[in-house]
Amino acid sequence: xxxxxxxxxxxxxxxxxxAERFQRPSVTVDVALVxxxxxxxxxxxxxxxxxxxKNRWSLPGGFVRMEESLDAAAARVLSAKADVRDVxxxxxxxxxxxxxxxxxxxxxxxxxxxxxxxxxxxxxSGGARWFPLEVPWEGEAGGxxxxxxxxxxxxxxxxxxxxxxxxVVKRLRGKLDYADVxxxxxxxxxxxRALQDVHETILGRELNKDSFRRRMLATGRLEPTxxxxxxxxxxxxxxxxxxxxxxx
Amino acid sequence: xxxxxxxxxxxxxxxxxxAERFQRPSVTVDVALVxxxxxxxxxxxxxxxxxxxKNRWSLPGGFVRMEESLDAAAARVLSAKADVRDVxxxxxxxxxxxxxxxxxxxxxxxxxxxxxxxxxxxxxSGGARWFPLEVPWEGEAGGxxxxxxxxxxxxxxxxxxxxxxxxVVKRLRGKLDYADVxxxxxxxxxxxRALQDVHETILGRELNKDSFRRRMLATGRLEPTxxxxxxxxxxxxxxxxxxxxxxx
DNA sequence: TTAATAGTGTCTCTGAGACACTATGTG
DNA sequence: CACATAGTGTCTCAGAGACACTATTAA
Numbered sequence: 001x002x003x004x005x006x007x008x009x010x011x012x013x014x015x016x017x018x019a020e021r022f023q024r025p026s027v028t029v030d031v032a033l034v035x036x037x038x039x040x041x042x043x044x045x046x047x048x049x050x051x052x053x054k055n056r057w058s059l060p061g062g063f064v065r066m067e068e069s070l071d072a073a074a075a076r077v078l079s080a081k082a083d084v085r086d087v088x089x090x091x092x093x094x095x096x097x098x099x100x101x102x103x104x105x106x107x108x109x110x111x112x113x114x115x116x117x118x119x120x121x122x123x124x125s126g127g128a129r130w131f132p133l134e135v136p137w138e139g140e141a142g143g144x145x146x147x148x149x150x151x152x153x154x155x156x157x158x159x160x161x162x163x164x165x166x167x168v169v170k171r172l173r174g175k176l177d178y179a180d181v182x183x184x185x186x187x188x189x190x191x192x193r194a195l196q197d198v199h200e201t202i203l204g205r206e207l208n209k210d211s212f213r214r215r216m217l218a219t220g221r222l223e224p225t226x227x228x229x230x231x232x233x234x235x236x237x238x239x240x241x242x243x244x245x246x247x248x
Numbered sequence: 249x250x251x252x253x254x255x256x257x258x259x260x261x262x263x264x265x266x267a268e269r270f271q272r273p274s275v276t277v278d279v280a281l282v283x284x285x286x287x288x289x290x291x292x293x294x295x296x297x298x299x300x301x302k303n304r305w306s307l308p309g310g311f312v313r314m315e316e317s318l319d320a321a322a323a324r325v326l327s328a329k330a331d332v333r334d335v336x337x338x339x340x341x342x343x344x345x346x347x348x349x350x351x352x353x354x355x356x357x358x359x360x361x362x363x364x365x366x367x368x369x370x371x372x373s374g375g376a377r378w379f380p381l382e383v384p385w386e387g388e389a390g391g392x393x394x395x396x397x398x399x400x401x402x403x404x405x406x407x408x409x410x411x412x413x414x415x416v417v418k419r420l421r422g423k424l425d426y427a428d429v430x431x432x433x434x435x436x437x438x439x440x441r442a443l444q445d446v447h448e449t450i451l452g453r454e455l456n457k458d459s460f461r462r463r464m465l466a467t468g469r470l471e472p473t474x475x476x477x478x479x480x481x482x483x484x485x486x487x488x489x490x491x492x493x494x495x496x
Numbered sequence: 497t498t499a500a501t502a503g504t505g506t507c508t509c510t511g512a513g514a515c516a517c518t519a520t521g522t523g
Numbered sequence: 524c525a526c527a528t529a530g531t532g533t534c535t536c537a538g539a540g541a542c543a544c545t546a547t548t549a550a
Contacts, residue, residue: 022274022311023314024272024273024274024275025272025275025312025314026270026272027272027273027275027344027355063270064273064344064355066271066273066346066353067346068346069344069345069346070342070344070355091341091342093339094318094339094342094357096275096312096317096318096357097317098314098315098316098317105314107275107312107318107355107357109342109344109355178388191529192529192530193528193529208512208513208514209530210512210513210514210515210530210531211511211512211513211514213530214511214512215511215512218511228521228529229521229529230521231521231522232521232522232527232528233521233522233523233526233527233528234520234521234522234526234527234528234529235519235520235521235522235527235528235529235530236520236521236528236529237528237529237530238529238530439502440502440503441501441502456539456540456541457502457503458503458504458539458540458541458542459538459539459540459541460539461503462538462539463538463539466538476547476548477502477548478548479548479549480500480501480548480549481499481500481501481548481549481550482499482500482501482502482547482548482549483500483501483502483503483546483547483548483549484501484502484547484548485501485502485503486502486503
């Protein structure tokens with residue numbers, strides 16, 4: 001993207017450039033890994049082992065290395081701390097309040113990632129655990145979101161991570177109708193009812209069955225597999241898969 | 249937001265924390281200041297006086313200082329380099345490709361800002377100039393956007409600033425229907441036709457007059473001022489103003 | 497008077513919600 | 524068989540587009 005400078009002036013400038021002249025902030029990525037558990041949104045959290053905010057639950061995160069892109073840093077964190085690879089991963093927002101971390105100036109680029117339910121989820125690997133989320137607002141109002149700990153008690157998250165989770169849900173609600181975020185939370189084949197459950201959980205409200213079904217089939221993104229559910233105690237639903245978007 | 253640590257453990261940790269242990273990237277903000285000129289979107293660009301990429305046109309930008317928030321850094325850059333204050337300003341996306349700046353690792357938080365046309369715009373203050381934008385894609389497809397220089401020739405922007413402008417337009421198109429970005433590009437009073445011009449320019453396509461008018465009036469955000477245009481060579485249109493959003 | 501745009505009334509078409517009805521599995 | 528959920532057909536209603544018509548100013 002950036003061409004190597006061939007202009008002698010540019011070369012001379014770069015050779016004389018002192019990268020250490022100014023004080024610099026630390027830059028981290030924090031990744032909200034989200035899935036569905038028991039018809040609720042849930043996020044993977046890690047209990048902090050060290051100060052600051054020792055023992056509080058937090059999103060998996062880590063420092064951005066000098067030679068890696070932000071996307072690569074987020075993927076690395078997801079792989080190292082949650083043992084999750086090759087999933088939907090998208091940049092969310094950058095948090096840079098001067099005192100958000102008491103150690104030093106830390107600017108954090110927040111990401112979110114989506115995985116289908118029970119897809120080899122590390123149930124409690126390395127101190128990481130899934131917690132359901134409680135969304136205290138409707139629509140795309142926004143605002144911080146608490147995770148729900150033992151006995152349905154809200155969990156106080158570290159730093160500004162509750163704000164990050166709030167932005168994740170706001171983004172999910174906004175993108176649901178025109179992006180594939182709904183399918184990222186489902187196995188490769190699924191019923192229309194399961195898709196509707198995903199939408200209802202993300203939106204936090206019930207949807208009309210008939211028009212949901214029509215709307216989804218009209219997108220042209222659903223392909224019948226020809227197979228059906230089995231052993232469900234009622235008429236089995238047809239199984240669909242999501243087909244890649246048409247590039248016309 | 250972050251409480252001052254009172255726990256002795258936390259204090260001891262912080263006192264012993266060496267902020268210089270790791271190599272850190274530089275963090276900058278780049279601000280796309282956008283307005284409408286002659287029914288086209290336009291951005292304020294600055295010609296780079298120093299390498300790297302000397303003489304190329306670029307978005308106003310600057311390093312984030314240790315004690316200021318990202319929003320404050322963006323507002324400061326806007327004030328210092330474009331002499332613009334108290335305008336709509338929103339974070340866009342963070343660009344962090346490892347070699348996007350040849351000097352050193354630079355992570356840039358991109359912002360965009362909106363001003364009404366000809367509102368005391370610095371026409372060419374301090375080397376800054378307005379350039380119209382050419383959007384080469386429809387809808388919210390996305391992709392880099394060139395500025396248009398002399399004789400309608402596309403201008404090669406510095407660094408990844410064409411991608412930033414692309415994201416600005418994508419964001420504007422996405423938010424137009426449910427946020428106030430349209431009104432930010434208009435004077436305090438305006439006609440419905442002027443509002444439609446703004447929407448058509450942002451969307452890059454013509455809109456149906458009747459339904460646009462109905463849709464806008466139905467939002468409840470438009471208040472008639474009781475006054476009308478004057479000296480327009482045809483029936484003068486009623487002037488409206490945008491009323492603040494209802495919080496119910 | 498004419499040109500030009502503002503603004504209104506009304507018809508049609510499309511898509512969502514509502515609801516009744518049929519289909520097909522398990523026990 | 525009963526029961527539960529899947530899936531279909533059809534009516535109604537609301538909003539967008541289309542279009543014809545009227546209103547009001549400058550030149």
